[in-house]
Amino acid sequence: MLAQVADISADQPGQATQPPHAAQAGSTETNAAPDNIDLHAIWYSPSALRPSSSRSPAFQRELATAYLQLSDSMHGAPRNVQAHLWTDRVSEFALHHPLVGPNGSDIEIPHSMLRMARVTVHPERDLHAMVDAIADPAVRNTARKLYYHPASENIGLRADILRQIVTTFHQRKKTTGRALNAYADRDTLGNMARVRDAAALGDNDTTPAEGLDRAKRTIRALALSLNAPQRPPCVIPDAIDAEGYATRGRENDLVAAVPGSERALSIMDEMLSTLQNVHYAGPLSGPLTSGELADPDRLRSAIQLCETNIRWMLSDFASWRAGVTIPLQQEINPNKALTTFLLAERVRGIQHQLQQRIHALDQRVEASDSVDNRLQLLRTISSLKSVYMHYMEFINLFVNLCSYTPQVVRTTTAGTNGINDLYREVVNAMPGTFPSEGSWQGSLTSSFDHLQPPRLMSYELGDADQTILEMLKQQPAREV
Missing domain, CATH: 3.90.550 (Spore Coat Polysaccharide Biosynthesis Protein SpsA; Chain A)
Incomplete structure (x- = not known):
């Protein structure tokens, strides 16, 4: 030292x-x-x-x-x-x-x-x-x-x-x-x-x-x-x-x-x-923000909404993989939630590879003269981005609920x-307004983000999810 x-x-x-x-x-x-x-x-x-x-x-x-x-x-x-x-x-x-x-x-x-x-x-x-x-x-x-x-x-x-x-x-x-x-x-x-x-x-x-x-x-x-x-x-x-x-x-x-x-x-x-x-x-504090003053149950409702969204997302992932709609569970299965969170973290880890894949698809769209082919490629891009953001949102919900919430609710x-x-x-100062580094999340971009995203079918999201899972299998073995 x-x-x-x-x-x-x-x-x-x-x-x-x-x-x-x-x-x-x-x-x-x-x-x-x-x-x-x-x-x-x-x-x-x-x-x-x-x-x-x-x-x-x-x-x-x-x-x-x-x-x-x-x-x-x-x-x-x-x-x-x-x-x-x-x-x-x-x-x-x-x-x-x-x-x-x-x-x-x-x-x-x-x-x-x-x-x-x-x-x-x-x-x-x-x-x-x-x-x-x-x-x-x-x-x-x-x-x-x-x-x-x-x-x-x-x-x-x-x-x-x-x-x-x-x-x-x-x-x-x-x-x-x-x-x-x-x-x-x-x-x-x-x-x-x-x-x-x-x-x-x-x-x-x-x-x-x-x-x-x-x-x-x-x-x-x-x-x-x-x-x-x-x-x-x-x-x-x-x-x-x-x-x-x-x-x-x-x-x-x-x-x-x-x-x-x-x-x-x-x-x-x-x-x-x-x-x-x-x-x-756990316990909650009394009203703090103006919104909470107007609605004393606002904080509890926000936590419950977070838990509800986790249940919906678990249902979505299960439905894509089963090819049929899986009913929404009344309670969160902690083991499934943790397993999904760890999978989402692995998906976050291949952001670079996914971004390269989307860039390659962007180039194929630009090079294609077929309207139908271009539309299909754009749907593939949109589905990959949508599924990836589904994983990232799951990370966001899980972290906010499990570690952030206990630290700030009182x-x-x-x-x-x-x-x-x-x-x-x-320090002789208080921070101003600034964007967070956000290194624990992820995002993907496309050359066609300015276009209205298409309404995706469930099977398209399932195909995109399967593509991402196949990409994970190609990654080097993880340490345990």
Whole structure:
């Protein structure tokens, strides 16, 4: 491990039996120990079964980006904040090794930066050790079942599980102040940095600049930040301290948890229960959004709609393969749902091959002089895209129900305000509106997307599904 300002030896896995600290009115007094705030980010391989090589230029770029964005977020951060980057690597080799940039140039993070930045890099063994050190056997078993759940092959669901484990159990060693773990998605960290830099430059335009303009803005913001004093110690917001867990509204890109808090532990139980039953049965918060104020049952109805759509999609897949209509089941079969989810994840993995097939079909349409042939090819393209998006929608529904829902359904206005206050103190900014990276989903395009899609017959969708399944059989054997 690197010798860093926040050395990893200063971190101690959380003990689940330790009760969360109570809200201390005197915590802001001058004689009270400062709070301990730990900011976490995560970057893992897209596939758990086939982890990326540390020599992969693509993975190196992504890991380095996560490291640099986390380091940038810590610039000027209060002295009682430490940052942590969790990864599935066995060492920091991927960060030390020079990488090739998108334009072919060599890029290397200075070793002095790796030594001095306020970021501790945690290889996978640190997360294993943290889980193994959980004192309560039942809680430890829950954490392990979540971490090793087959559905975590999807990087979106795995990220939800990882952020929950890290924020629930990470603790520093030998500290006297109150503790809080905060988590932020990489793209959210990057957006907050742009908002912060724009404010420092007196620029209200937070849209990402490109090329030379981006370089100039970055240099100007860096010059200003070098002269900016370190912000005063961060204080845990009362609402987060009292509730033990908070997200930014119905979003989980920003999370905060008191280590070992009852609320954080219960969310883990709900995640595991929902994964095992593909049905959310946990508690809900009171109305939060304007729509929920007008309809107090809106949130419950949204969850039930998600479950209903999963049942419809399971019926669709079964009908295509049987060649006859399969009646809608009253309850979700958890085993079928998980099997379908894992199949959908494999289908997502051949997006490149499917896209190439559609491009080839596009070319055949353009080269054909036969109207009938062109129409048939367009129907084939449309059916492949429709079935693929059916799989992607199943992934979306499954992840939203099983991991996202338990993390956000008990959000409160006080907790959301607390998150806003916390990140303004830690990063000196809150994120603006920006598109998510969406790396856990997929999509296909065609040269003829501008045309009205045809009304497809069931047998055409079944043929497209069979084509996709045959393509999967041609893929290399998977690791088990």
